[in-house]
Amino acid sequence: MFRYVARSAAGKHLHRRGYATESVPDRKVAVLGAAGGIGQPLALLMKLNPLVSRLALYDIANTPGVAADVSHVNTRSEVTGYVGEDQLGQALEGCDVVIIPAGVPRKPGMTRDDLFNINAGIVKGLCAAIAKYCPNALVNMISNPVNSTVPIAAEVFKKAGTYDEKKLFGVTTLDVVRAKTFYAGKAKVNVADVNVPVVGGHAGITILPLFSQATPKANLPEDDIKALTKRTQDGGTEVVEAKAGKGSATLSMAYAGAIFADACLKGLNGVPNVVECSFVQSTVTELPFFASKVRLGKNGVEEVLGLGPLSDYEKEGLEKLKPELKASIEKGINFANQS
Ligand SMILES: NC(=O)C1=CN([C@@H]2O[C@H](COP(=O)(O)OP(=O)(O)OC[C@H]3O[C@@H](n4cnc5c(N)ncnc54)[C@H](O)[C@@H]3O)[C@@H](O)[C@H]2O)C=CC1
């Protein structure tokens, strides 16, 4: 275990005045897979988040360097690096939020499901440790295929007797980030003002952006909506191909992961009306897990919001995605229960 305490003036100030226990509660966040392509920038972004008081960085290799590096940033949180399985328990103990970007990324020509064989086992092991060491933490699952890794996590927690459907989230924020960026470009509106819900899952056609609900309204022609939908669905592949064998989205994913974790922390801290899209246990459709807008609160999911009015094109997309999403969910459940 490697502990680096940022002794910034700001940090001391915070404690002396007692803010840490009053308006800004202590919150411990762990990043599992912290030395990876996503893990490193995500660790930095979480270090910048004033809602975090302790930041635990865990990986099977290379965490000491990442933790030493990030710890020099003069912000509130105390950074500790943990390396190897025998330090996983310490990394997790007392966590409020656990973010999981551990696992292998795609190479060109692969689908996210091609990662299942390696990542399913990694996620299963990490979730067993979460059930043991921080069963009450909110879990932000980034590892792909999210459509299967979230159901795997749920089954592991059920077996351990710790499952709380309000605390398990598949991180689909990058789909929303992309939809906002692409829409703003096409509609020629200020990207900072844009909102677009993205529902379904996190792979290919299971990613369903609802541009009919996008704001500010732009009345784009049907062809533009179709092109925007396809680009959002293929956003991950666009990056995989551009990186040409060197992995998938890491920087934009770290940004998206940091936005989602921040929303979870705000919810835990009682900030009202925190709403983000996420892949969660759901009754919005007949599928047991589904991404839609979720209101976050002191216990995690406060409310899973419905889909709202869909265009005919979106209704068609919704029906088309269901068989693939159903199969991916079942694959995850079967894996967790067989092995
Ligand atoms: N949900 C989403 O929107 C997105 C998900 N991803 C997924 O995130 C995952 C990570 O991607 P990258 O960071 O680019 O990969 P990477 O290979 O750069 O980093 C993965 C890290 O996980 C670590 N790791 C492997 N086994 C581990 C274990 N048992 N415990 C802890 N750490 C372990 C590795 O040592 C490595 O440092 C991939 O599965 C990728 O497909 C990537 C982009 C977007």
Ligand SMILES: O=C([O-])CC(=O)C(=O)O
């Ligand atoms: O495409 C990938 O493999 C990584 C990912 O999930 C994304 O960028 O959305």
